[in-house]
Amino acid sequence: MDYQAILNDIADEIRPFLKEGKVADYIPALAEVDPEQFGMALTLFDGTQFSVGDAETLFSIQSISKVFTFTLALNFYGTDMYKRIGREPSGNPFNSLVQLEYEHGIPRNPFINAGAINVTDALLSHYGDDGNTLHEVLTFIRSIADEPSIDYNETVAASEMDHGFRNLALANLMKSFNNLDNDVQEVVETYFKHCAVEMDTKMLSRAMLYLANHGVDPITGTVHITPQQAKRINAVMLTCGHYDASGDFAFHVGLPGKSGVGGGIVAVIPKLMGLAVWSPGLNAQGNSLVGTKALELFTTKTGLSVF
Incomplete structure (x- = not known):
């Protein structure tokens, strides 16, 4: 699968929506962030990364x-x-x-x-x-x-x-x-x-690999948690990772994921990759508006979801 071409297509398709979200202005330090930024990255089990846009821009991961x-x-x-x-x-x-x-x-x-x-x-x-x-x-x-x-x-x-x-x-x-x-x-x-930890989408997509691989980092072999615990965390991410829009995220995207009001979203494709997207403009529930759309486009274009 040509992941780079897919990410490039997504970046083109979400561009018209970049003005629609609203940054988390109730945290003054986040209110100054330019809402029209977008970055997306994925990391495969062998460490290969694909990315697009502002994938190396650091941002506040917040609830991630x-x-x-x-x-x-x-x-x-x-x-x-x-x-x-x-x-x-x-x-x-x-x-x-x-x-x-x-x-x-x-x-x-x-x-x-x-x-x-x-x-x-x-x-x-x-x-x-x-x-x-x-x-x-x-x-x-x-x-x-x-x-x-x-x-x-x-x-x-x-x-x-x-x-x-x-x-x-x-x-x-x-x-x-x-x-x-x-x-x-x-x-x-x-x-x-x-x-207030700051990361970029490349770092975050890499960080999610242990949850995509039953608690074991597929690159280093480090065992972080048991397979049972990884299963539980993924389940709670799927059902609770987006607050009162969690059902909506599962419906449209179909992946375990977690959002933050800094505009980041991480997601897991079991046995395959970690995903991360960032766009600071939020929807009414406090999740990245463009980020959610980008992940929905990704699972639609690739056919990769847990359903």
């Missing part, structure tokens, strides 16, 4: 980092994680307080904000504070992306903390239900820092 922190937490806690968080779609916005109140401080899944904050809390309990947790998260991301330069953007993290009232409210609500073990401020600060 939740896949990586959930991976680490599952590795240490296994099924005990499901005592703290659920694994069902929320059907509500990613920062809903109402559902968390009704469900007694148990977040519906690890990919909504409350769930990811809870996962960060679990990692803090395991690794300890004083920056250890963030260091271990970054070490893991650098390993799976095979890119030692990856770091987080301090300005973006600080900007999110300055305007993170709702996320602090989510953490405090979980704390009130005894479902958060560490200091609220520290948990939320660590959460914002891993959301």
Whole structure:
């Protein structure tokens, strides 16, 4: 299959839609990003990469980092994680307080904000504070992306903390239900820092290979998680990876994936490749408008989906 030609065609076809999305202006540091950018990359199991557009432009991965922190937490806690968080779609916005109140401080899944904050809390309990947790998260991301330069953007993290009232409210609500073990401020600060990690689509598509290969990096042979855990993460990505538009994404794209309000989306084609796309303009649910269209075009043109 001529992946480069397919990516080139997609880049041409999505161009008219680049003006339609809206950047995440509720995070001031992200409000300045030019919305008319687009990059897409895929990485095959032998390390071969194909890309188009702004594929090497760094951007804030935001909620894509939740896949990586959930991976680490599952590795240490296994099924005990499901005592703290659920694994069902929320059907509500990613920062809903109402559902968390009704469900007694148990977040519906690890990919909504409350769930990811809870996962960060679990990692803090395991690794300890004083920056250890963030260091271990970054070490893991650098390993799976095979890119030692990856770091987080301090300005973006600080900007999110300055305007993170709702996320602090989510953490405090979980704390009130005894479902958060560490200091609220520290948990939320660590959460914002891993959301502020910067990567490009080439790095991200490489980073997803372990999930496309039953938990094993097909290039290095490193075993990151068990096949069972990889299966679970992919399942939750398929059903919960795009917040209250997860069903829509599964319907149109048909791949396990995870979005972030920085405009990135990662996706997995089992036993074949990792995919990543970036375009900062978002749709109403907070997912990349053009990125979603690009992935739908990719699965349509290649016939590659899990269905």
